[in-house]
Structures are given as structure tokens and as C-alpha cells.
Amino acid sequence: MALAATAAAAMALAATAAAAMALAATAAGTDERPAHRVFLDAFRIDRIEVTVASYKKCIAAGVCAKITSGDPGLTDEEWFASFRDAQPIREVSWSDADRYCRWIGKRLPTEAEWEKAARGPRETVNPWGDGPFQKGAAAVGGPKLFDVGSFARDDSGYGIADMAGNVSEWVADWYAKDFYGRSPDRNPSGPPQGTRKVVRGGNFTTNVKGDRRSSFFATTRYGLEPDEVSDFIGFRCAASEGPSEAPTRTR
Numbered sequence: 001m002a003l004a005a006t007a008a009a010a011m012a013l014a015a016t017a018a019a020a021m022a023l024a025a026t027a028a029g030t031d032e033r034p035a036h037r038v039f040l041d042a043f044r045i046d047r048i049e050v051t052v053a054s055y056k057k058c059i060a061a062g063v064c065a066k067i068t069s070g071d072p073g074l075t076d077e078e079w080f081a082s083f084r085d086a087q088p089i090r091e092v093s094w095s096d097a098d099r100y101c102r103w104i105g106k107r108l109p110t111e112a113e114w115e116k117a118a119r120g121p122r123e124t125v126n127p128w129g130d131g132p133f134q135k136g137a138a139a140v141g142g143p144k145l146f147d148v149g150s151f152a153r154d155d156s157g158y159g160i161a162d163m164a165g166n167v168s169e170w171v172a173d174w175y176a177k178d179f180y181g182r183s184p185d186r187n188p189s190g191p192p193q194g195t196r197k198v199v200r201g202g203n204f205t206t207n208v209k210g211d212r213r214s215s216f217f218a219t220t221r222y223g224l225e226p227d228e229v230s231d232f233i234g235f236r237c238a239a240s241e242g243p244s245e246a247p248t249r250t251r
Helices: 052-060 076-081 094-103 111-119
Strands: 004-008 011-015 019-023 036-040 044-046 168-174 197-200 221-224
Touching: 036 111, 044 111, 052 094, 094 168, 111 168, 111 197
Parallel strands: none
Antiparallel strands: 004 011, 011 044, 019 036, 168 197, 197 221
């Protein structure tokens, strides 16, 4: 199924037609099993991760929390000043990622939607195909972040950027290790409750040896507590066919 490029606000998105896809298991994590096929309704997902420049607008509007310093030697303002506008935002909790997406009339993608976007129409295990990672294919295994969309080989078959590297990404679902064994076959959205939220994708700190087994997989998933923040976790937004409700000002 082909994706058509559309425009929404100031950010380009890709729009999918309703279609079935396989949520496949690799040789890696047991929480990726069993492999199963699901059907997803049409949705849109941002081509790029939310940038620092975009997130600053949410902070200025009093909707999103300010970024707190990850260095005891720097104030919050000094720390955030080191973030480049064209890089993906990070150091954000799941709640603020969710709040940002709703503020712009979107939502976080489900992990099934995220995986569909990452694997492309051929349903490969990496954005570039089924082969191993090669240096320069994505912002992984290196010492720093890059501006969003800097690695053409890290575009999925649908043209979605940075699905293997730069920052890992929060998605909407609660995490459960055994969820795939009880997942519905249409529009799965995770367990109804939990203590951790799903994170998808590799990032610039990912240790990649170069063999297929240790390469980043678009199927890889893990969970973190929703109030946790990290220098290597950001997010992107998605949208259903109808409009989402924007949150009220809370800060």
C-alpha cells in the first residue's frame, strides 16, 4: 500500500490506507512473540520526530513542561540552550509527549502504527531492509544526535525519517511483555492499564556490532515508566481520520 504525502499544519505527514500488516518476531526479544497479523485503520504519522523548535512553542504556550537539566553543573536554562532547534526533542516524559501531540490536534501513535511506519510496505525488519546495519545508515552507535532527517537510508519504505536512530520514541500503549499473545487482530492499542509505556526504535547511543542479530529491528520494543525522561528518548505524533481534542493550559 502506497503512502501519499500530505501537509498538516507546519509538519509533513504520511497518510496510510487501511491495511493488514504482520507484527513479526525477530530472533531478539521474547516480548516480540508470537508473530501475528493485525489490521490497522487509515492513519497519519509525522515524517520527522518532534523537533526542539516545535517543542519550544508548547513550552511558551504554557502547555508542556520545561526541560530540566541533566547536568548538575548547568541550570535548566543553560542545559536547554545546548539543544539545537533542528534536532529531535528529548528529555521529555510520556505525559508531556502525549500533551504536546494533543495540543497540536494529534496523538501519539500506537506501537502497531509505529511499526507499520518503520517497516514500510515490504514489512522489512529495518527501515533499509532485512540486511545488517552499516555505518552511516542511521544515527546509531555514535556520540551525538543529528538534525532530523539527516540519514536517507533511515527513511522507511513509506518515507518516514529516523525510524532506526537519532532518538527512541514514546508511543501510546501501555507495555506488557506478553501482550502479543493476547493482542486483538484489529487496531491493537495495548493493555488497558499498566505501569510502563512502550518505547520503540533505536537511538544514537545504541550499540550496534554490525551483525543481523545485534542490528536494530523495527520490531524491538521495551517499556519505561511514563514519568521517566532520557537524553535518548523523544517522540513523533500521529492522527486518525477525525480531529483530536487539544488539552487545556495547565502550567
